Amino acid sequence: MAVDYTIRGGVAVITLDNPPVNGLGHSTRLGIVEGIERANGDDGVRAIVIIGAGKAFSGGADITEFNTPKASQEPTLMTVIKALEASAKPVVAAIHAVAMGGGLELALGAHYRVAVPGAQIALPEVKLGLLPGAGGTQRLPRVVGLETALNMIVSGTPVLSEKLAQTALFDELVDGDLLQGALSFAHRAADRGGPHPQVRDREIEHPDAAGVIERARESIAVSARHFPAPRKCIDAIEKGVKDGFERGLAFERECFLALVQTPESRALRHAFFGERAASKIADVPSNTPVRKIERIGVIGAGTMGGGIAMNFLNAGLPVTLLETKQDALDRGITTIRRNYEAQVKKGRLTQENVEERMARIAPTLSYADLAQADLVIEAVFEELGVKENVFRQLDEIAKPGAILASNTSTLNLDTIASFTKRPGDVIGMHFFSPANVMKLLEVVRGEKTAKDVLATVMQLAKKIRKTAVVSGVCDGFIGNRMIEQYIRQALFMLEEGALPAQIDRAVEDFGFAMGPFRMSDLAGNDIGWAIRKRRYREQPELHYSRIADRLCEMGRFGQKTGAGWYDYEPGKRDALPSKEVDDMIVAYSKERGIERRAIGDEEIVERLVLALVNEGAKILEEGIAAKASDIDMVYLTGYSFPLWRGGPMLYADTIGLDNVERAMRKYAQQANGDAWRPAARVTVLAQSNGRFND
Template sequence: MKVNTRREGAALIVEMENAPVNAIGQAMRAGLAEVLDSLPINGVTRVVLTGAGKAFAAGADAREFDGPALDPQLNDVVNRIERSETPWIAAINGVALGGGGELALACRYRIARPGTVLGFPEVNLGIVPGSGATQRLPRLIGMKAALALIPTGQAIKAEEAETLGLIDGISDDPVQVAVHLDEGSLELANPICDLPRPEREDDAIAAAFAVVAKKLPNQIAPHRAVELIAATSERPMAEGLADERQTFLDLRVGDQARALRHMFFAERAAKAPDWLTEAPAPLDQIAVVGGGTMGAGIAYALLNAGKRVVLLETDAAGVVRAQENVEKIIDASLKRGLISEAGAEDRRARITYSADYGEAAACTLAIEAAFESMDVKREVFAKLEAALPAEAILASNTSYLDLDEIAATVSDPSRVVGLHFFAPAHIMKLLEIVRGAASSDRALATGYALGKALRKIPVLAGVCDGFIGNRILARYREAADTVFMDGSTPWEVDEAMVDFGYAMGPYEAQDLSGLDIAHANRRRQDATRDPNRRYIPIADRMVELGKLGRKTGAGWYRYPGGNGKVEDPIVADLALEEAHFAGITRTDYGADEIRGRLVLAMINEACDILNEGIAASARDVDLVTVFGYGFPRWRGGLMHYADSLGVANIVAKLEELAAEDPVVWTPSPLLRECLDKGVTLAEVR
């Protein structure tokens, strides 16, 4: 990490270098301060600030945030650049995000390469900009435009930035433009701190508060960002800068910022493990078996990544349905402006639909996304083995079924790996890579290579019913059903979990996916279910009544006319009936008790998953729960949140609940181990 300088005529070129993205750490700030100390330099009329490699600067080094703020602090460096007698010009390349954007705002003039990305994404780390962006940006581009960027963390490209006035120009060689910029342009470019306060825009302020309440509920930083920007019309720059800096320092040490930093680093670390050195199979042409909702989504994700796809179905009617499903996604992407007409045609040209497995003879990877039946999957894998090259990797998208049993279908089970996508597969970022007993390193490497190509978050999982995510989900739903039967309603459960931070509760979510799917899974488990484990039959009665969710107009809620959900008293009565049949005296559970039981159930199950080696680390569980199942990111994922509660508190509460039902509430051996060793869940694995 360093700051390089060189003279070019009357310009001093200052280059920030900290590969790969020029994060602004203490050493870089010190280097910039040394340059400032050296000014003025005889014959130097300007300082051109740029970044080495592919980035200007992608923000502060977040690794410093867990300790005290280190001098020189970025806000001091930024303020000195802005007030420097020798004017600074930002020659922006690649990305200028967060602190990088604030350095650019400190300069008198800003020139960017085409396609450069600029923004202030600090709210995504639970903080606000700490070096002047909330005060300078509204003075530069107006309050409304600033409110559209900072509180949501939205980034924009240079072309839009120029239209807004955030940058002054675009050039393929911004450094040379800065070096040769005429003196008159520099003299006319006032420091932003000398610009007048922006006019207050009450409608824009109200709209910004509404946006952050909807898109980033329960998060503190976005709300505070709106307040800081709104206040720029009413107070001097110095006062606003001081308030912004104190807000930044206060938020930086808060629970939400710590949780969001944890997720930031967990996401960055989600990649193939060091021990996996085998080369993956080529990924140019990939077969997908099954053209339903999941298979079509997988196929489209592959098309987005530039792959050629063969989408296989069982018969001609299935082929037609598969093509219709993919076309629906293409049409939706066109309407949302995500792809152009040319992009749509390119995707159509790279996919083949067929009922003939021979069409996939050149594919080096096949992803089975057929009906969740072991018999169906055995048949599919037998056909794939016969049609594809012997070195091709065969993957299953199964959500629950035994991957080892599927792998036993083929003569070389080392070719088989689980690739568990999440619906909609072209949008959801999580990819569980399931390692079977015989899965080769080549098969696993192929899974990771595919995840990278699709820009997914890969998490390695072992074989068990539901792997990591669906196993935790099953326990979550079981706990919800027990609370419902013993003293609540679906809407009370849902409201409690939405208040916790989920986008929707377990019952509304099940209405979306369909109650028949969970019903089929329960029937699959009938033969192996622990007879001592309590079984809640309410969902089975729902299916008998034809209440399958949104697709039938009624599930846990009613959906009259296809509009919003309404509570259904028939559903509440089912719980009363079943409690009566079971001889249960119902309890009136409050929201805190509901949340506590459901979250503790998930934590305990996740600890068993870790203890059994199904998940490799607490961090992996956090990635799965956040990116696959809607656990609030600002709480840091399930295991990070568990550590915030404290292992001792979790064990004590589980022991209380175990008095009711020791089968489901006995604390996991992993929790006991953590308690005995005095370590956190993050430390034990």
């Protein structure tokens, strides 16, 4: 049983004990109901306190029961709350640390609530594409007021308990021991006698309720246009204002059941679970010992190296930053400070925070200064000979047990590891630019990478607030291997009849933050050019359009040169369609004897997204990614795939693998169709009505 029942001086104490955050699983719900019944049947008990053990009061639903029969098995949370409300003896919810989702709804069902300062209070269901399903939209406005409740429910953002201390949510804020404070309050509540107050009996009072609700709708019109849940939250609150508690409660439930079925909620829940699943590695148990990481070394003070260093500085870890020349080192340090100063201007850091972080940097020109680092990450030029020089020097000076990591985005990690006498200590840590902002960290597991090294880096990723996804060794790993096929299709469509602005607009309308050509201009077109040159040598049979090569031969490398697929005005990042580029593309098609045709936006999106899906399926077949959700997490956190679509593999599941395979076979009959042979996994799943994410 996930609930402990004791009696302390005439007060029954029901302690939720379901680590890590006292999720309200079936056994917990059952234990609460049984505890309430037991206390009400005991003449020696005059009041009841519900409190959480460990780290939280309750974080809400037990995620281990999602999509299982236990999630809806009686007693449901609604039934539990009814038992609290019906108790003849006063029920006091004693809140510490966290009361979120169903945990807050449980507390709202109690007659009284006490809390300690610093507790995080939230109804975050909207972040899963849902709304509170056990009365949260009806009870919270009755205790904190309409405007505060709207802000909390529509955003899902936690609010500290002390900021709500003056509302009717809390009857008392306890300074000191929470249980003792709750017991004292429970005795006073019992002394007052019943009937004890119920939140449902309170009115929602506001002089301009209709205006507040309308302004809430206007405020989310743009930010939530792809997500139905925020609008439904407002609708449910409005129903309670207009028609009272019971009708509001029924409408809330109706909305909840409808939202559960939406593709947007499915996508958000997929992302929620996918992030947690990414940290679980089948052959690396959760109790695998990890290495102590207290000092970091970063080689390279350029844009990537500086960004990588900032992650560790932010986490309180000292960083030794190595460059080969003093001017490059100085520029790197200056850039890091400038990035921090920009955060001060935005109110995200104080000047004191900046100085604390900068004090943790030890700039150096000597490899010898990395000798005591527990983890060294190289962020040097993406060329194997350069990496070899770095790792051979590291192998000589790094202490035993130090982890040696490469930030390579495409090169063979096993080859890099072979440059050392300690390949078990070598791992890939592929950050995405800007490294201090982007959430994704591809962790590349080499053939000889030790399990404790992998476990250590995955744990460290959490400390620096990254979503870490494990990839096997292949050219481009998960993300860049897939994006290459996406870019390849975009280039084919240029020679077939489309232009950069149309392709970018179509995929941005689908939901990407940036289309392939704006993305290439931002990253630098010369980077892709270097990769293609290597492809031409290593895979001469692979068919590529040479349009992008011609662009680079024109010196149009993107924003950094003021000209790429688009034109750029000095000091501005606005992408302006370029007649010179458009004319070049049309001329290229003519030279190749290709008759240009009109390509619709639907075809553009389908070819780009399904190119990702097909390569993703091959990555799964080869074991480069362990599961489809890992691929989705890479694309949601590193490549701006639209969150409400859940990632390329979930998107394919949503539209149906039979439709995916049919589209691939259709494109195989067109020009450049050699790229469209469906991966074996696509065909198998299409024939069996299966899904990548089953």
